[in-house]
Amino acid sequence: MRQAGPVSNSDSLFIKICGLKTEQDVDTAVEAGADAIGFVFSASPRRIDAATAARLSRRVPEHVLTVGVFRQEPLEDVRSLAAESGIRAIQLHGPDDRAYYDELATEDRTLIRAAAFGDSVPRCGEFGEDMLLLDAPVPGSGIAWDWASKPLAGSGEKWLLAGGLTPENVRDAVAATDPWGVDVSSGVEQHRGVKDHALIREFIRAARSGR
Numbered sequence: 527m528r529q530a531g532p533v534s535n536s537d538s539l540f541i542k543i544c545g546l547k548t549e550q551d552v553d554t555a556v557e558a559g560a561d562a563i564g565f566v567f568s569a570s571p572r573r574i575d576a577a578t579a580a581r582l583s584r585r586v587p588e589h590v591l592t593v594g595v596f597r598q599e600p601l602e603d604v605r606s607l608a609a610e611s612g613i614r615a616i617q618l619h620g621p622d623d624r625a626y627y628d629e630l631a632t633e634d635r636t637l638i639r640a641a642a643f644g645d646s647v648p649r650c651g652e653f654g655e656d657m658l659l660l661d662a663p664v665p666g667s668g669i670a671w672d673w674a675s676k677p678l679a680g681s682g683e684k685w686l687l688a689g690g691l692t693p694e695n696v697r698d699a700v701a702a703t704d705p706w707g708v709d710v711s712s713g714v715e716q717h718r719g720v721k722d723h724a725l726i727r728e729f730i731r732a733a734r735s736g737r
């Protein structure tokens with residue numbers, strides 16, 4: 527069921543680990559306490575196909591949200607990949623097009639809009655999304671942006687901080703921005719596209735240590 531509506535930022539931090547490709551990646555993230563895991567369906571060293579995502583999703587308990595990550599794919603591709611893989615949420619890195627979101631809102635899946643911080647502060651719900659991901663301009667790059675000095679809105683909104691988070695900086699990032707949740711990919715990798723299981727555990731421990 528689609529979820530929406532304001533929440534308190536004092537709730538436990540929501541943690542999403544993105545770009546998982548193997549059974550071991552998934553088991554580690556779930557056992558370490560992730561609330562959501564992401565499968566990338568766009569061009570990337572982290573890309574997996576729908577059949578692999580379906581197989582990995584079957585290992586994931588109900589309380590952990592499975593998220594498909596898309597960047598500017600045609601609507602029909604998003605729909606078919608989502609249906610084939612059985613993911614429960616769709617994360618969109620563009621296009622910022624209300625009609626595109628309206629089409630996907632008819633699906634029984636949580637919608638996550640990824641937005642870079644620009645001239646104006648993105649707000650959760652502007653495009654009908656259920657969650658907002660405030661990310662670096664290049665998604666999945668591991669490059670941090672200047673989150674600490676920005677007047678990030680979103681208190682009381684479901685928004686996730688992303689972009690260059692690591693086990694070392696996530697506690698400070700949470701303290702500085704008070705997000706509803708956090709999202710990481712590069713910061714828990716041995717090298718691009720290959721997850722480091724010790725870093726996944728460390729990231730979740732560090733993120734939760736502040737809240």
Ligand SMILES: O=C(O)c1ccccc1NCC(=O)[C@H](O)[C@H](O)COP(=O)(O)O
Nearest residue numbers: 544570665666667668689690710711712
């Ligand atoms: O991971 C990718 O390569 C990717 C490709 C296309 C669209 C999105 C992609 N990744 C999204 C994410 O991994 C995260 O949601 C977020 O950008 C955090 O990335 P990172 O800075 O690597 O922690």
